[in-house]
Amino acid sequence: KRILVLHGPNLNLLGVREPEHYGRDTLENINQRLADKAQNAGIGLDSFQSNIEGELVEKVHTLFQHPADFIIINPAAFTHTSVALRDAIAAVKTPFIEVHLSNVHAREAFRHHSYFSDLALGVVCGLGAAGYEYAVDFAINRIKGQQG
Numbered sequence: 648k649r650i651l652v653l654h655g656p657n658l659n660l661l662g663v664r665e666p667e668h669y670g671r672d673t674l675e676n677i678n679q680r681l682a683d684k685a686q687n688a689g690i691g692l693d694s695f696q697s698n699i700e701g702e703l704v705e706k707v708h709t710l711f712q713h714p715a716d717f718i719i720i721n722p723a724a725f726t727h728t729s730v731a732l733r734d735a736i737a738a739v740k741t742p743f744i745e746v747h748l749s750n751v752h753a754r755e756a757f758r759h760h761s762y763f764s765d766l767a768l769g770v771v772c773g774l775g776a777a778g779y780e781y782a783v784d785f786a787i788n789r790i791k792g793q794q795g
């Protein structure tokens with residue numbers, strides 16, 4: 648059993664990037680906490696960040712060969728722009744939660760639309776890095792529930 652966590656562009660800058668919006672946690676710290684949480688539940692968790700749209704698309708394509716049970720994705724700016732990443736995630740059909748650190752609905756109008764939300768099982772936004780942890784908790788419970 649395995650969870651894939653995908654992070655879009657500029658999230659490699661977490662910790663230094665606009666902390667008033669995105670907090671002071673680094674991506675490495677966040678990923679480590681998520682991996683520990685999954686490991687404690689006996690589930691694998693891989694994280695992948697890219698600034699390049701095609702790399703994220705191709706990472707999703709790898710799920711055809713090497714399936715995941717659940718995806719947690721913060722598409723970052725691609726949330727508002729990427730039909731390609733939306734189509735990739737629709738193609739693999741893996742259930743996913745969309746996460747945003749900031750409350751995108753309290754920010755500029757161009758952040759209010761997402762190409763992912765209508766496909767997502769759920770959306771978490773505005774809760775900072777904790778949002779990823781709640782999403783991983785949900786994924787773990789769901790995977791365990793399916794195991795019966």
Ligand code: DQA
Pocket residue numbers: 656657658721722723724725726746747748749750751758
């Ligand atoms: C973000 C919100 C997006 O609008 C923005 O482009 C990001 C990060 C968030 O986590 O709050 O890069 O997805």
